[in-house]
Amino acid sequence: MNLFRTLLRRGLSAAALLALAALGAAQPAAAATQWVMGYYVAYQRDMYPPQSIGWGGLTHIMMGRVKAKADGTLNLDFDWDTTHGPALAKDIAKRAHAAGKKAILMVGGADEGATIRAAVVNHRAAFVANLVAAMNSLGYDGLDLDWEDSVDWAKFQSLVTDLRAAAPNAILTAPMAAININYETVDSHVAAIAAKLDRISLMTYAPATVWAGAGSGWLSWFNAPLAGEKETTPVSIASSLQRYVAAGVPKSKLAMGTSFYAICYTGGVTGPNQSAENGVAIRGGDNDFPLSKFYGKGGVFDWSRRFWNARASQSYLSLPTAESHGCRYVSYEDESALLAKGAYSRQNGYGGVIVWTINQGYVTSHSRPNFLLEALRKGFIDPNAAQTVGLSVMQGDVSLAPGAQRRFSALVTGTTNKSVTWSIVETGCGAIDGAGRYTAPSTQKTCTVTAKSVADRSKTASAKVTVSAASWTPSFSVSRSGTWWVEVLAKDASAASMSIQWPDGTSSPLSLEYRQYGTNYPVFAANYEFPDAGGSYYFTAKSTSNRTAKVKLKVPACAHGADGVCH
Incomplete structure (x- = not known):
């Protein structure tokens, strides 16, 4: 996972070893065939307040993160501090249990492999004891072992063996790498590791799925493609899952991965399968291009520029002009892509999906801010779940000069019918056509533009238009x-x-x-x-x-x- 670095490193005291007496306290794993495991990280807490979490679209929440120290103790600041971080972690666990969901502690993450390795090699018994003690003291049901770099696979196997023995009822999971069909293989220890785990989740999303640069040979591709792998686009969810199965991991223990952020390509690339060389760069990604921004007020999403790649089961935008990252091609997740992933997982006997991070998918300006989690619920957990239409005006409130024009667009979710009708509430406030093209009146006033869903006429969304000749000149x-x-x-x-x-x-x-x-x-x-x-x-x-x-x-x-x- 891509994570913010922090300066503080605090761990459990030696007294944590005494917590071994409570090793069996964690509850058994949920029985649901499909797991939707959403990562929630403390450093993005302001993006997604705990009270707003859409529990209906989750079976498990993965709280990030606990960090290992080389001496086998733990840093429990959760990328915040040692007071507020653990308090938030406890709150998330309580909320999950109140909603009937399981809560899992994420351990490690990107660039944390060296300290995990040191702890496992030199202090494994103490490390295991501290992990289980933290799990129990914070009120969690299990551990997610994010040992992503500097991996010693034999020691990884020893770690999960010891953890399973120490906490037989705990939920134990681990994320592992997507597979590049050109050269990557699954390590021979993974099958034995999987035997001790409840899930192995594949990080089948960017940056692992995409590449750009002179001599790379890769074409432009997708953030989380379901299929379509080939030599020049060598990573997909389906091929990665299949290679882990071939290595001995049961299908039911394998989960795919997706992310709630968008990526995009510069250099004039307008879609998938185009050259990613000659100065092309990949922008966006984790923390930089969250779907909350992509779909939010003033975001780049535009239904009229949206296309669907049936081979990869992925949506993308092809824009006439570059957006703020300098891109015309944007790859992202939407309801259709998430539903396709769920159908594939269910039909092929796989075990679900992880999402990095659910914080980045909460769209505050939308009437259904958790619409992405609602799609995951229908796709993975309950295919018969009814969806509720949600609506927002992408531009939000705007200011225009008298007589100026502005095109408005609507984000419609929870239905395949994305059409809206446009109207103006006040008289003498200009005109708007069926495509959302608005012309402001010649006089200064405040007007209201309203979109109404064709699929559900009870659902409307509005934006205020301030018509004024005054310019905005902040210093x-x-x-x-x-x-x-x-x-x-x-x-x-x-x-x-x-x-x-x-x-x-x-x-x-x-x-x-x-x-x-x-x-x-x-x-x-x-x-x-x-x-x-x-x-x-x-x-x-x-x-x-x-x-x-x-x-x-x-x-x-x-x-x-x-x-x-x-x-």
């Missing part, structure tokens, strides 16, 4: 704390997003880091490499009403100190 200031980190203060509380334009004409988003105390002004940050000498760059900000301001700002220079670090 900005920029600061720098090193080679990679730049922060931009937008001196207007209504600023909602910001991007930077690079010298080659492409652009990249900045993240909203925090709001300045006392003013509520937003501070946007860019974790990109800037020259030591600094330089001038164009930054584009958007307001909550989709007004745009483009400014040229000077990124300060920095000097390398005696420690060699750019300050």
